[in-house]
Amino acid sequence: MKSKSVTVFAPATVANVATGFDILGFAIDAIGDKITASVTNETGVTIEIAGTDAPISIDPTKNTAGAPVLKLLVAKNLKNGVHLKIQKGIPLGSGMGGSAASAVGGIVAAAKVLKVKLSQEELLQYALEGEAIASGAKHSDNVAPCLYGGLTLTKPGDQPDVIRLPFPKNIFCTVVHPAMELKTSVARQVLSREITLQQHTQQTARLAALVAGMCDSNSEWIKRGLEDVLFEPQRASLIPGFAAVKAAALKAGALGSSISGAGPSVFAFSKNKATAEKVRRAMIKAFTEAGMHSQGWVSAICKTGAVAK
Amino acid sequence: MKSKSVTVFAPATVANVATGFDILGFAIDAIGDKITASVTNETGVTIEIAGTDAPISIDPTKNTAGAPVLKLLVAKNLKNGVHLKIQKGIPLGSGMGGSAASAVGGIVAAAKVLKVKLSQEELLQYALEGEAIASGAKHSDNVAPCLYGGLTLTKPGDQPDVIRLPFPKNIFCTVVHPAMELKTSVARQVLSREITLQQHTQQTARLAALVAGMCDSNSEWIKRGLEDVLFEPQRASLIPGFAAVKAAALKAGALGSSISGAGPSVFAFSKNKATAEKVRRAMIKAFTEAGMHSQGWVSAICKTGAVAK
Numbered sequence: 001m002k003s004k005s006v007t008v009f010a011p012a013t014v015a016n017v018a019t020g021f022d023i024l025g026f027a028i029d030a031i032g033d034k035i036t037a038s039v040t041n042e043t044g045v046t047i048e049i050a051g052t053d054a055p056i057s058i059d060p061t062k063n064t065a066g067a068p069v070l071k072l073l074v075a076k077n078l079k080n081g082v083h084l085k086i087q088k089g090i091p092l093g094s095g096m097g098g099s100a101a102s103a104v105g106g107i108v109a110a111a112k113v114l115k116v117k118l119s120q121e122e123l124l125q126y127a128l129e130g131e132a133i134a135s136g137a138k139h140s141d142n143v144a145p146c147l148y149g150g151l152t153l154t155k156p157g158d159q160p161d162v163i164r165l166p167f168p169k170n171i172f173c174t175v176v177h178p179a180m181e182l183k184t185s186v187a188r189q190v191l192s193r194e195i196t197l198q199q200h201t202q203q204t205a206r207l208a209a210l211v212a213g214m215c216d217s218n219s220e221w222i223k224r225g226l227e228d229v230l231f232e233p234q235r236a237s238l239i240p241g242f243a244a245v246k247a248a249a250l251k252a253g254a255l256g257s258s259i260s261g262a263g264p265s266v267f268a269f270s271k272n273k274a275t276a277e278k279v280r281r282a283m284i285k286a287f288t289e290a291g292m293h294s295q296g297w298v299s300a301i302c303k304t305g306a307v308a309k
Numbered sequence: 310m311k312s313k314s315v316t317v318f319a320p321a322t323v324a325n326v327a328t329g330f331d332i333l334g335f336a337i338d339a340i341g342d343k344i345t346a347s348v349t350n351e352t353g354v355t356i357e358i359a360g361t362d363a364p365i366s367i368d369p370t371k372n373t374a375g376a377p378v379l380k381l382l383v384a385k386n387l388k389n390g391v392h393l394k395i396q397k398g399i400p401l402g403s404g405m406g407g408s409a410a411s412a413v414g415g416i417v418a419a420a421k422v423l424k425v426k427l428s429q430e431e432l433l434q435y436a437l438e439g440e441a442i443a444s445g446a447k448h449s450d451n452v453a454p455c456l457y458g459g460l461t462l463t464k465p466g467d468q469p470d471v472i473r474l475p476f477p478k479n480i481f482c483t484v485v486h487p488a489m490e491l492k493t494s495v496a497r498q499v500l501s502r503e504i505t506l507q508q509h510t511q512q513t514a515r516l517a518a519l520v521a522g523m524c525d526s527n528s529e530w531i532k533r534g535l536e537d538v539l540f541e542p543q544r545a546s547l548i549p550g551f552a553a554v555k556a557a558a559l560k561a562g563a564l565g566s567s568i569s570g571a572g573p574s575v576f577a578f579s580k581n582k583a584t585a586e587k588v589r590r591a592m593i594k595a596f597t598e599a600g601m602h603s604q605g606w607v608s609a610i611c612k613t614g615a616v617a618k
Binding site: 020021022023024153154155156157161163165166191192193194195196197198200201202203204205206207208209211212214215216221224 | 331332462503507511513514524533
């Protein structure tokens with residue numbers, strides 16, 4: 001008898017989005033994790049990792065995909081268990097929402113294969129349990145866009161109250177990942193805990209332009225909104241070549257460019273696919289000149305979020 | 310011979326708009342200053358004040374309407390002078406953009422009567438000279454909406470780069486002014502100069518919702534965006550009865566309510582005119598119960614900004 005299984009593609013996500021620190025994130029089509037959940041006869045979660053040599057725990061209590069599924073089994077008092085095959089497509093510590101993708105993909109696949117109906121809000125809460133294992137807190141800025149798709153706005157904390165923001169059709173994203181790992185915890189440590197009133201108002205003036213530009217498909221406003229005057233300057237030195245890579249993206253025609261999530265990946269927005277491709281090549285070249293190997297993707301925004309294939 | 314004159318209605322404005330501290334502002338139809346500019350034969354600016362007993366300087370170098378006009382005469386090397394009649398409709402120190410209205414109305418009327426063509430950006434820069442006399446700095450969050458109309462987004466500083474944001478048709482504003490004066494300088498002094506990272510992200514999550522709600526006509530998002538978790542708590546105690554007035558507005562059906570500019574006026578948004586009127590009565594009643602006389606207005610958003618009547 002063929003055992004039941006469901007495979008979910010969970011997209012990579014770009015959080016922060018320049019001025020939207022800890023609140024904005026969007027999903028991209030080009031890259032993601034694939035999670036296959038199969039029903040097993042013994043209760044509990046077993047895990048199998050593929051696509052990476054990185055040391056990822058297969059202990060479900062310590063695995064970002066496993067923990068949410070384990071919690072689901074307990075919460076619903078299910079007799080069966082789940083086997084998760086996690087095919088990592090997103091490089092670890094890349095700032096592209098890899099842990100969020102595994103957490104979201106795991107719970108979406110498991111709920112589907114177990115025929116447990118969960119609302120998007122419930123799925124989000126389960127996935128946040130997994131994200132907390134990876135980053136130490138229930139950050140929703142990668143989990144929300146991975147689950148809902150598109151561009152999402154969330155409140156920091158336990159109740160993110162996801163808003164799915166409009167997103168201009170023609171905008172394409174470039175993401176380039178230099179061959180290094182940067183832990184979110186390290187990237188957070190460099191941030192000053194205090195912000196001046198002036199920094200706050202200068203940053204919010206740009207954030208408001210970004211949001212308005214997204215809602216109103218106004219690329220000039222988006223351009224202004226991608227000027228992160230607060231966090232990017234504090235983190236830029238963690239990424240070798242960042243200034244040159246950003247400059248290369250702008251010179252190649254990008255509307256703007258900033259750090260993807262906590263880095264080290266760098267993203268850019270462009271007005272069309274051809275420009276986004278030109279931007280990708282320019283960014284990779286700049287990383288190479290800074291002595292860093294890198295890999296890059298051009299992608300439309302992923303509208304659907306994590307879905308069963 | 311009848312001397313040439315131009316009269317301009319310069320609308321009151323609500324700056325900050327809850328979470329849009331120092332960057333958002335909108336103009337209202339219901340109340341404003343009227344400035345009449347007449348050409349005189351002798352160069353220089355003379356000033357006449359009406360509609361208020363408040364001690365407003367008629368020295369053009371110290372008057373918010375006079376200073377920009379004086380600067381224009383010098384910049385354009387004009388032989389004629391200008392007489393300004395300032396009919397104050399906006400109470401002084403009310404947090405409804407009175408100084409911005411006089412500054413904008415003065416320069417718009419003077420430029421028109423003198424037949425000097427100025428772009429909106431140039432008019433804004435002249436008006437900011439006047440605003441600087443009143444508040445000590447070139448704050449554009451009242452000047453911009455007074456000049457451009459509607460809801461504006463500006464960058465703090467000398468180059469505001471005004472963005473005119475979309476605004477939902479059906480939203481009506483209530484503004485209630487308690488019979489007291491609150492100097493902007495005092496209201497700024499109570500603000501902490503440092504903001505924590507957490508306060509910044511919590512506030513920006515709401516600001517982004519406000520902007521998205523305005524652009525997308527989504528009243529639920531606007532509702533969230535009107536929760537100022539950062540500045541309002543620091544300023545609320547400067548306005549006797551504020552908590553009760555805000556609670557009354559919400560109970561009467563307002564989407565949200567916060568301090569207008571630096572206060573002491575309080576504004577609220579409602580989904581329609583009838584609710585905004587109900588909200589107005591509830592707010593005035595709450596001020597009365599707190600021992601404060603007050604006056605209130607219900608208004609659509611003023612789309613045009615300062616224009617010659």
